[in-house]
Amino acid sequence: MRTGTRAPAQDLAISSVHTTTASxxxxxxxxxxxxxxxxxxxxxxxxxxxxxxSAPAPSGSSQVSxxxxxxxxxxIGDVHSWLYLLDTDLDxxxxxxxxxxAYDMVVIxxxxxQAGSADYPMAEAIARLHRSPHPKIVLAYLNIGEAEDYRAYxxxxxxxxxxxxxxxxxPEGWLxxxxxxxxxxxxxxxxxxxxxxxxxxxxxxxxxxxxxxVEAYDDEAVIAAAAHDAVDPRAEMVRWVGxxxxxxxxxxxxxxxxxxxxxxxxxxEAYALVLDGVAQEQIWxxxxxxDHPPGDCPLPRMEAEVDSDAYVESLSPACRRLxxxxxxxxxxxxxxxxxxxxxxxxxxxxxxFTVDYAxxxxxxxxxxxxxxxxGWIPYVSNRALDxxxxxxx
Numbered sequence: 001m002r003t004g005t006r007a008p009a010q011d012l013a014i015s016s017v018h019t020t021t022a023s024x025x026x027x028x029x030x031x032x033x034x035x036x037x038x039x040x041x042x043x044x045x046x047x048x049x050x051x052x053x054s055a056p057a058p059s060g061s062s063q064v065s066x067x068x069x070x071x072x073x074x075x076i077g078d079v080h081s082w083l084y085l086l087d088t089d090l091d092x093x094x095x096x097x098x099x100x101x102a103y104d105m106v107v108i109x110x111x112x113x114q115a116g117s118a119d120y121p122m123a124e125a126i127a128r129l130h131r132s133p134h135p136k137i138v139l140a141y142l143n144i145g146e147a148e149d150y151r152a153y154x155x156x157x158x159x160x161x162x163x164x165x166x167x168x169x170x171p172e173g174w175l176x177x178x179x180x181x182x183x184x185x186x187x188x189x190x191x192x193x194x195x196x197x198x199x200x201x202x203x204x205x206x207x208x209x210x211x212x213x214v215e216a217y218d219d220e221a222v223i224a225a226a227a228h229d230a231v232d233p234r235a236e237m238v239r240w241v242g243x244x245x246x247x248x249x250x251x252x253x254x255x256x257x258x259x260x261x262x263x264x265x266x267x268x269e270a271y272a273l274v275l276d277g278v279a280q281e282q283i284w285x286x287x288x289x290x291d292h293p294p295g296d297c298p299l300p301r302m303e304a305e306v307d308s309d310a311y312v313e314s315l316s317p318a319c320r321r322l323x324x325x326x327x328x329x330x331x332x333x334x335x336x337x338x339x340x341x342x343x344x345x346x347x348x349x350x351x352x353f354t355v356d357y358a359x360x361x362x363x364x365x366x367x368x369x370x371x372x373x374x375g376w377i378p379y380v381s382n383r384a385l386d387x388x389x390x391x392x393x
Contacts, residue, residue: 072135073130073135073136073137073207074104074105074135074136074137076105076137076256076276076277076351077351078104079104079105079137079351079377080104080377081102081103081104081105081377081391081392082103082104082105082106082107082353082377082379083098083101083103083105083106083107083379083388083389083391084106084107084355084379084381084385085098085106085107085108085381085385085386085387085388086107086108086109086141086384086385086386087384087385087386088109088386088388089111090108090109090111090120090125094388095125095128095129097388097390098129098132098136098388099128099129099132100132100133101132101134101390101391102134102390102391103134103136103391104134104136104137105136105137105138105139106129106136106137106138106139107139107140107141107210108125108138108139108140108141109140109141110122110140110141110142110197110200110201110204110206111125112200112204113151113152113153113197113200114150114151114152115150115151115152115154117152118152122204122205123203123204123205126138126204126205126206127205130205137207137208137256138205138206138207139206139207139208139209139210139256139258140201140204140206140208140209140210141209141210141212142197142201142209142210142211142212143177143212143213144182144191144211144212144213144214144216144240144241144244145179145180145182145212145213145214145215145216145219145222145237146170146177146178146179146180146212146213146216147166147177147178147180147187148176148177148178149176149177149178150176153190153197159178160178163184163186164181164184165180165181165182165184165186165187165225166178166180167179167180167181167219167221167222167225168221171219171220171221171328172289172326172329173288173289173290173325173326174289174290175289175290179213179216179219179221179222180216180222181222181225181226181229182216182222182236182237182240183226183229183231183236183239183240188240188243191244191247192243192244192247198244198247198248199247199251201248202248202251202252202255207255207256208248208255208256208257208258208276209244209248209255209256209257209258210258210260210279211241211244211257211258211259211260212260212261213261214237214241214259214260214261214262214265215261215262215264216233216237217233217234217236217237217262217265218233218264234265234268237262237265237271238265238268238270238271241257241259241271241274242270242271242274244257245257245274256276256277257274257275257276258275258276258277258278258279258353259271259275259278259279260278260279260280260281260355261279261280261281262278263278263280263338263341263342263344263345264341266278266341266342266344266345266350267344272344272345272348272350275350276350276351277350277351277352277353278342278345278350278351278352278353279352279353279354279355280338280341280342280352280353280354280355281330281355281356281357282299282330282355282356282357283299283335283338283339283342283354283356283371284298284299284335284356284366284367284370285297285298285299285356285357285358285363285367285380286299286322286329286330286331286356286357286383287322287357287358287382287383288318288322288383289383290383290384291382291383291384291386292318293316293318293319293322293383294357294359294382294383294384295356295357295358295359295360295363295381295382295383296316296319296357296358296359296360296363297315297316297318297319297322297323297331297357298314298315298319298363299330299331299333299334299335299338300331300333300334300335301334301335301336302334302335302336303334303336303337305334306332306333306334307332315331319331339374346374346375351376351377352374352375352376352377353376353377353378353379354367354371354376354377354378354379355378355379355380355381356371356378356379356380357380357381357382357383358380359382364380364392367380368380368392380392
C-alpha cells in the first residue's frame, strides 16, 4: 500500500487543522471503538476458517531510546497493541494524541524523506513518543519495492520506464507509486548510500523499520524484468531485505525489522532470521485505493469460495466494483491462503501483526477478536490509514 502524496509537514507547534472529510471519518471510526470493546459476533458473509489458537509472541531484547530517558521501551515480543498511521502530516495535534495513547508500538511515515519536508522535526517527534507516559517503539514506514513520486529522491522526468528500473504504474491503482527492479544499483544507492535513506532513518532515532512492498518479487513486471536481467526476483528480495537490515544494524545494533505482505518468503531461512516480526494486510477485510471504499470488503474465507458466484453476490456494490476492477487484487485471494502462509511465523514464535481495513463496528470487533484468538497483534482502520484511533481494549 502507499501513504499518498502529502503537503509539506507543518512545524510541531502548529495546531491540527482538520478537513470536513477527516472529521467525518474520525466521527465514524469513533463509533467503531465502542463496539470493538464488546464481545463480537462473526460478521455476515462467508464462514470464517476454523483455526487453532497460536501461542503468544515471545519477548525479545528491550530497546532503549537513543538519547532519551533511562526507561526502556517495550520488547518487540511484549507488544500487544500498535498504531499504523501514514497518510497524515503528523502535526502537533495528531502527535499529542499518539503521545497520550496506550499503544506499545507505532508505525509512522518518515516524513523528512518527503519532498519539501526536510525540515520536519522527525527526531523531536520520535523522542516525544519515547518519553510519553506509555513509551512506544517507533518504526519508520519504508516502501522498498516501489518508487514514490512524493519522496525527496524523486527526479524530474522520472516516470514508468524512465529510469529503466522503474517498471510500471502501481498495479492496484495507487497513483504515484511505481514497482522497481530493486536489484539495480541506482535504486540501491538511494537506500544504502552514505547519505541514503537507511542512514537518515537511523540518525532520526527510529527504533526500526517497517518494510512495505516486500512482495514485489511476485509482481508480473518485476518478474519480467528479472528474467531480462537473468536474476531470481525472490532471491534478490531476500538479499535486499538482508542488506537493508545489515546496513541499519551496523550503525544501530538491535535495529528492528518488520516486513509486510511477503509471508510466502518465510520458509527462506535467510529471510526469516533477519526479521523481528511479520505483518500481513487484509487477511479478512480490505478497502480500495484512495479509500474508495474505506474497507469492509470481506475476502473469501475459504479457497473454494474464490471467484465463486455466491461470493461475488455477497459483496456490496462498492466491494463488487473493487473486485471487478482489480482482477489480481486481494478479493481474489482467500483468508485460508493467508492463514496457511503465516503458519511458519506462528510455529517459530515470530510476532505477527495483522492489518485489516474496516469501519463497520461489527466487522472491526470481530477482526480484533479473531486475530487475538490466533495469538496475533491486530490493527484495524480505514484503507488510507489517515485517522488516529485510540487503542482498542
